[in-house]
Amino acid sequence: MDGNFKENDLSRVVAADKANVWHHLFQHKSLETGDPRIIVEGKGMRVWDQNGKEFLDAVSGGVWTVNVGYGRESICDAVKDQLMQLCYFAQTAGSIPGSLFAEKLISKMPGMSRVYYTNSGSEANEKVFKLVRQIAHKKYGGKKTKILYRDRDYHGSTLATMSAGGQDERNAQYGPFAPDFVRVPHCMEYRKHELGLEHLSGAEFGRAAADQIEKVILEEGPETVGLLCLEPITAGGGVIEAPEGYWERVREICDKYDILLHIDEVVCGVGRTGKWFGYQQFGVEPDFVTMAKGVASGYAAIACMVTTEKVFEMFKDNADDPLNYFRDISTFGGCTAGPAAALANMQIIEDENLLENTTKMGERMTANFLKLQEKHAVIGDVRGRGLFQGLELVSDRETKEPVAESDAQKVVAECGAQGVIIGVTNRSLPGRNNTLCFSPALIATEQDIDQICEAVDNALTKVFG
Numbered sequence: 389m390d391g392n393f394k395e396n397d398l399s400r401v402v403a404a405d406k407a408n409v410w411h412h413l414f415q416h417k418s419l420e421t422g423d424p425r426i427i428v429e430g431k432g433m434r435v436w437d438q439n440g441k442e443f444l445d446a447v448s449g450g451v452w453t454v455n456v457g458y459g460r461e462s463i464c465d466a467v468k469d470q471l472m473q474l475c476y477f478a479q480t481a482g483s484i485p486g487s488l489f490a491e492k493l494i495s496k497m498p499g500m501s502r503v504y505y506t507n508s509g510s511e512a513n514e515k516v517f518k519l520v521r522q523i524a525h526k527k528y529g530g531k532k533t534k535i536l537y538r539d540r541d542y543h544g545s546t547l548a549t550m551s552a553g554g555q556d557e558r559n560a561q562y563g564p565f566a567p568d569f570v571r572v573p574h575c576m577e578y579r580k581h582e583l584g585l586e587h588l589s590g591a592e593f594g595r596a597a598a599d600q601i602e603k604v605i606l607e608e609g610p611e612t613v614g615l616l617c618l619e620p621i622t623a624g625g626g627v628i629e630a631p632e633g634y635w636e637r638v639r640e641i642c643d644k645y646d647i648l649l650h651i652d653e654v655v656c657g658v659g660r661t662g663k664w665f666g667y668q669q670f671g672v673e674p675d676f677v678t679m680a681k682g683v684a685s686g687y688a689a690i691a692c693m694v695t696t697e698k699v700f701e702m703f704k705d706n707a708d709d710p711l712n713y714f715r716d717i718s719t720f721g722g723c724t725a726g727p728a729a730a731l732a733n734m735q736i737i738e739d740e741n742l743l744e745n746t747t748k749m750g751e752r753m754t755a756n757f758l759k760l761q762e763k764h765a766v767i768g769d770v771r772g773r774g775l776f777q778g779l780e781l782v783s784d785r786e787t788k789e790p791v792a793e794s795d796a797q798k799v800v801a802e803c804g805a806q807g808v809i810i811g812v813t814n815r816s817l818p819g820r821n822n823t824l825c826f827s828p829a830l831i832a833t834e835q836d837i838d839q840i841c842e843a844v845d846n847a848l849t850k851v852f853g
């Protein structure tokens with residue numbers, strides 16, 4: 389808007405929204421008496437609403453997506469040029485941006501080699517589940533169909549991905565779910581007492597947390613388990629990084645029982661933690677990687693399922709068998725705007741050294757939050773990496789009793805009143821929607837980081853004294 393905005397210009401839009409739009413993850417009762425928030429414009433780190441109010445967006449479009457910030461001409465130009473040349477052709481054939489982005493993406497992912505295009509993070513994850521089921525039939529006589537997922541992790545909104553959903557409040561009332569999905573415990577050090585592992589710390593705790601996965605595998609029977617699906621850092625479940633020692637042990641366990649390892653990079657992928665992918669922070673080698681949100685920073689819808697040549701080879705070994713390939717299609721996986729935008733997005737990250745900036749600004753954000761923790765007893769834990777951070781709010785540091793959800797929401801509202809949009813875990817875990825979430829764009833400056841932290845400081849004082 390940059391100052392040209394006239395108040396009330398958008399009253400018609402607000403009325404249309406109230407009359408006809410069903411918002412995501414939103415209880416609509418409040419709109420019987422109030423107006424919805426309409427975001428009208430974005431530039432860099434900032435967005436403007438229908439009233440012309442400016443916000444510093446500390447959550448990259450609400451759900452950690454707009455990694456390179458708003459108003460990027462190079463991405464818009466690339467998309468426009470590509471759409472004029474060829475908007476779409478089914479992915480049964482190739483396209484210029486599809487080929488070039490796959491090559492560029494694989495150059496950032498040593499060990500991986502094939503990219504499968506699709507529309508959303510949920511769908512990318514389902515591709516993996518389908519592949520694993522097909523491998524079970526092709527290679528293991530219909531056994532090894534079980535898919536392990538972790539408590540507090542999230543992998544999408546479809547019924548199959550919710551079957552792999554470790555967030556009970558998110559899942560409530562949507563069952564029954566698909567068979568052969570089995571939960572393993574979380575690995576959260578702050579709440580290790582829930583795992584009975586409070587006597588361990590550091591790498592010892594990390595290995596013991598991973599051992600709990602092995603325990604589940606042994607209970608289920610290793611011959612029935614095909615996949616372990618994990619977030620590299622749990623996002624909506626509370627911004628949880630696995631402790632030291634965890635990932636090495638996870639890979640060991642997968643190798644020992646011939647189980648494929650799937651890392652869901654839908655949030656961490658393409659720069660969010662300061663490396664191209666979250667798993668690269670921990671040196672683990674996955675068999676599948678899925679990604680969506682930051683791949684094209686929301687300028688076009690694109691998601692990718694990436695795997696190794698070893699997995700790919702399993703689907704072309706017998707051309708005479710009509711069932712012996714991946715018989716799957718995703719119509720909009722053939723939209724060329726996605727990979728065109730993704731190429732330009734990656735170019736920006738390289739040209740502007742945004743991985744380095746993310747690491748540096750992330751360190752500043754952590755340091756600021758640790759100072760706030762000294763001042764505000766309500767901050768029980770400071771977590772995260774790069775520009776992906778969380779503050780867990782507790783009413784008692786000893787017992788780690790979570791604050792009331794309504795109080796956590798008040799902090800978000802108070803930040804909003806100061807012109808800073810932050811997030812909070814939302815309808816994830818019963819009684820555990822108490823972690824404030826931060827994921828500013830990778831272009832954040834020191835001033836942006838300080839403004840976010842100052843807003844949180846003021847909001848915590850106001851809500852908790």
Ligand SMILES: Cc1ncc(COP(=O)(O)O)c(C=O)c1O
Nearest residue numbers: 508509510542543544654655680
């Ligand atoms: C870790 C993770 N995986 C998968 C998804 C689902 O992605 P989508 O909403 O694009 O289907 C999300 C969405 O928030 C996510 O956070």
